[in-house]
Amino acid sequence: MSSISLRAINKSYDGTTPVLHDVSMDIEDGEFIVIVGPSGCGKSTLLRLIAGLEQCQDGEILIAGERANEQLPQHRDIAMIFQNYALYPHLTVRENIAFGLELRKVPKKERNARALEVARTLQLERYLDRKPGALSGGQRQRVAMGRAIARNTSTFLMDEPLSNLDNALRVAMRTEIKALHRQLGATIIYVTHDQTEALSLADRIAVMKDGYLQQFDTPEAIYDQP
Numbered sequence: 206m207s208s209i210s211l212r213a214i215n216k217s218y219d220g221t222t223p224v225l226h227d228v229s230m231d232i233e234d235g236e237f238i239v240i241v242g243p244s245g246c247g248k249s250t251l252l253r254l255i256a257g258l259e260q261c262q263d264g265e266i267l268i269a270g271e272r273a274n275e276q277l278p279q280h281r282d283i284a285m286i287f288q289n290y291a292l293y294p295h296l297t298v299r300e301n302i303a304f305g306l307e308l309r310k311v312p313k314k315e316r317n318a319r320a321l322e323v324a325r326t327l328q329l330e331r332y333l334d335r336k337p338g339a340l341s342g343g344q345r346q347r348v349a350m351g352r353a354i355a356r357n358t359s360t361f362l363m364d365e366p367l368s369n370l371d372n373a374l375r376v377a378m379r380t381e382i383k384a385l386h387r388q389l390g391a392t393i394i395y396v397t398h399d400q401t402e403a404l405s406l407a408d409r410i411a412v413m414k415d416g417y418l419q420q421f422d423t424p425e426a427i428y429d430q431p
């Protein structure tokens with residue numbers, strides 16, 4: 206089980222200016238949640254709190270029913286995928302995909318087998334020996350996803366993962382991410398400022414504004430109102 210609950214989260218970076226106000230949400234195991242809202246409304250901050258990369262002043266984060274506020278990022282069953290991909294330029298695709306496993310001391314043979322398996326899922330087998338500099342934007346994004354998938358985590362956090370891609374590729378990658386979600390049965394929490402993206406991906410959409418969670422409901426309930 207990997208349900209995630211946020212209970213009355215308040216967050217400020219400087220101790221005076223609030224960036225998140227009393228945010229509460231319950232995310233079910235296997236849901237595709239999209240957090241949508243204008244730049245600066247607190248989407249990335251919320252994601253980084255769930256990842257354990259930021260701490261909140263008050264409120265509680267529950268992962269699989271257990272308080273996780275003090276749990277280190279590497280001890281959470283969560284993988285984060287960044288907008289800039291955060292790939293290691295001097296490592297091959299295989300090594301980039303296997304990186305998280307190396308940190309966890311998985312033996313090399315096992316790492317390479319897992320990297321191959323993941324590369325097949327993402328149609329990257331032909332590129333395993335290349336470095337990120339020799340890949341297209343879409344391929345780099347797939348490698349970043351591969352690195353997250355390789356670890357077998359049950360929750361993926363994605364912060365504007367498609368915003369550096371051109372429009373056609375963005376639409377294609379959306380379909381891939383949706384298919385991947387079905388295939389992995391994982392929970393995905395996905396941040397975007399793009400409403401079309403939110404509509405096409407989400408089981409439920411969290412609408413944020415100025416640090417407040419304004420709505421949290423299905424796309425139909427949010428956008429089909431008379």
Ligand code: ADP
Pocket residue numbers: 218219224242243244245246247248249250251
């Ligand atoms: P979004 O992802 O919706 O663009 P962010 O969560 O990045 O929003 O930012 C929310 C607010 O917090 C903004 O006002 C931003 O300037 C501020 N902020 C974000 N990160 C930091 C930081 N590391 N230090 C100080 N302020 C920050």
Ligand code: ADP
Pocket residue numbers: 285287291292304305308352
């Ligand atoms: P820097 O180049 O700033 O020292 P790193 O190269 O250590 O930073 O990391 C670059 C980015 O990759 C960071 O955003 C970091 O959080 C992320 N990162 C580091 N290790 C991993 C990993 N095993 N899996 C996913 N992301 C990682």
